[in-house]
Amino acid sequence: MSIQKKNNYLTINTTEKNAYRGFEIRVELSRVIKCKECQGNGKRVISCPECYGQGTIYKTRKNILFGERRSLEKCSRCKGVKKINLFCYPCDGRGFYYENRPYVIRIPFGSEIGEEIVKEGLGNYEFETDETGDLIVSLEYDIEAQLVEFKEIAKDSYKRGFLNEAIECLIKASEIKKDASIEKQLQKHLDERDKFVQFNKYLSQGMRAYSEKLWEISLSNFEKAKENLSKTSEAHREFIQQKIDICIEECNIIEKLEQAKREFSKGNLKLALDIVSLILKERNHKDAFSLQEKIENYVNSLREPLNFFIAYSRNDEDICITLIKNLKVLQIAKLINNIWYDGLIEAGKNWDEQIKNALKKADIILLLISTDFIASEYCYETEMKTALKLHDDEKVKVIPIIIRECLWQKTHFSYLQALPKDGKPVTSTDWENKDRPFTQITESLEKTIIDWQREKILEKRLDVTS
Numbered sequence: 001m002s003i004q005k006k007n008n009y010l011t012i013n014t015t016e017k018n019a020y021r022g023f024e025i026r027v028e029l030s031r032v033i034k035c036k037e038c039q040g041n042g043k044r045v046i047s048c049p050e051c052y053g054q055g056t057i058y059k060t061r062k063n064i065l066f067g068e069r070r071s072l073e074k075c076s077r078c079k080g081v082k083k084i085n086l087f088c089y090p091c092d093g094r095g096f097y098y099e100n101r102p103y104v105i106r107i108p109f110g111s112e113i114g115e116e117i118v119k120e121g122l123g124n125y126e127f128e129t130d131e132t133g134d135l136i137v138s139l140e141y142d143i144e145a146q147l148v149e150f151k152e153i154a155k156d157s158y159k160r161g162f163l164n165e166a167i168e169c170l171i172k173a174s175e176i177k178k179d180a181s182i183e184k185q186l187q188k189h190l191d192e193r194d195k196f197v198q199f200n201k202y203l204s205q206g207m208r209a210y211s212e213k214l215w216e217i218s219l220s221n222f223e224k225a226k227e228n229l230s231k232t233s234e235a236h237r238e239f240i241q242q243k244i245d246i247c248i249e250e251c252n253i254i255e256k257l258e259q260a261k262r263e264f265s266k267g268n269l270k271l272a273l274d275i276v277s278l279i280l281k282e283r284n285h286k287d288a289f290s291l292q293e294k295i296e297n298y299v300n301s302l303r304e305p306l307n308f309f310i311a312y313s314r315n316d317e318d319i320c321i322t323l324i325k326n327l328k329v330l331q332i333a334k335l336i337n338n339i340w341y342d343g344l345i346e347a348g349k350n351w352d353e354q355i356k357n358a359l360k361k362a363d364i365i366l367l368l369i370s371t372d373f374i375a376s377e378y379c380y381e382t383e384m385k386t387a388l389k390l391h392d393d394e395k396v397k398v399i400p401i402i403i404r405e406c407l408w409q410k411t412h413f414s415y416l417q418a419l420p421k422d423g424k425p426v427t428s429t430d431w432e433n434k435d436r437p438f439t440q441i442t443e444s445l446e447k448t449i450i451d452w453q454r455e456k457i458l459e460k461r462l463d464v465t466s
């Protein structure tokens with residue numbers, strides 16, 4: 001704080017904060033004071049001491065002829081005015097004097113820079129008008145202190161998230177004095193505000209499109225908004241960022257869902273299901289669930305019962321017949337259409353050709369494995385090898401069923417998944433009862449059929465369109 005005084009003007013250089021808070025300051029005032037001794041006259045008027053203020057005085061004159069004679073005469077000192085003027089020593093006859101003494105000047109709470117505060121009767125005494133003037137106290141910027149103060153306020157406002165206040169403050173600062181560091185900070189804040197304005201624009205456009213379910217438009221706006229947001233640094237925006245992330249995620253899901261629906265309508269069932277399961281892996285989205293259900297229902301509606309072909313050795317015919325009887329439940333459930341085995345060969349017809357035709361129509365081939373099957377040239381070399389080729393081409397599914405104990409692990413089909421579970425032979429005495437292996441096989445086949453049907457449907461539809 002600094003003070004200058006000129007005539008009746010006192011200038012105090014301070015800052016806005018100080019002015020607003022108000023303060024008291026001790027000032028050494030040098031001023032012209034009216035002389036109290038002479039009331040500014042420069043002289044003192046007193047009763048004439050000669051005539052005691054009468055203006056006249058008795059005088060005794062002597063006359064030779066008439067003797068003594070007293071007469072009243074005009075006072076020679078005051079010339080009959082009764083009063084005389086005495087020179088005023090305190091003011092050296094000027095009627096005023098200079099005084100130097102400290103005063104406490106109070107600046108009230110709520111004052112502003114640029115304001116003038118009148119202190120009555122604290123000005124100089126004017127001899128000509130016989131009046132004492134007022135002291136005009138004016139508040140002006142203490143430029144360096146004010147710059148520091150503005151910088152601090154701007155910094156604090158920015159920290160608390162009031163970007164506009166920070167900008168306003170720095171603009172005021174730059175109006176007081178051009179300062180490179182202030183200009184730089186101001187520009188930084190202005191850029192940030194521009195980005196925030198941009199961000200708001202994108203965000204509101206995104207929200208509008210979002211509410212109208214224009215997912216693509218909202219997604220692109222949200223992403224632009226986020227890009228602008230990331231260039232700003234205020235902490236409270238983290239909340240908005242999270243909100244945008246949720247919107248973006250939702251948009252992405254809906255977009256994928258739309259894509260899945262398109263693929264579904266084009267008949268690309270597998271692709272549609274893949275997209276849906278990708279969505280579900282990310283989030284339990286209820287629309288994705290219902291679409292998945294819809295596609296699965298459609299897939300189920302396309303299921304057709306499968307044709308079975310059983311290859312076996314004549315020595316195992318009893319087991320083959322028992323198995324066919326067990327599979328009857330799957331025929332009733334419309335999972336199996338036809339079960340072919342060579343017992344169905346019509347007499348007199350070409351035996352080999354009938355078998356080949358039946359193999360061609362088959363969806364699932366069961367190989368009833370026993371030492372007899374492995375030892376039979378026809379079973380092993382012809383039927384089994386044809387079956388394996390079809391299996392490897394993914395045209396059929398070949399399932400070995402181990403009916404009697406044998407070293408099937410050393411054969412060509414050992415890589416296939418065999419039944420019953422763990423390759424325990426159907427005729428093994430380890431089973432609780434002799435029906436058990438057949439029911440287990442039937443259960444496993446039911447599952448295999450359903451999976452195989454599904455696989456075929458998904459593939460077939462893909463083939464059609466791609």
Ligand SMILES: [Zn+2]
Nearest residue numbers: 035038088091
């Ligand atoms: Zn005087």
Ligand SMILES: [Zn+2]
Nearest residue numbers: 048051075078
């Ligand atoms: Zn007199």
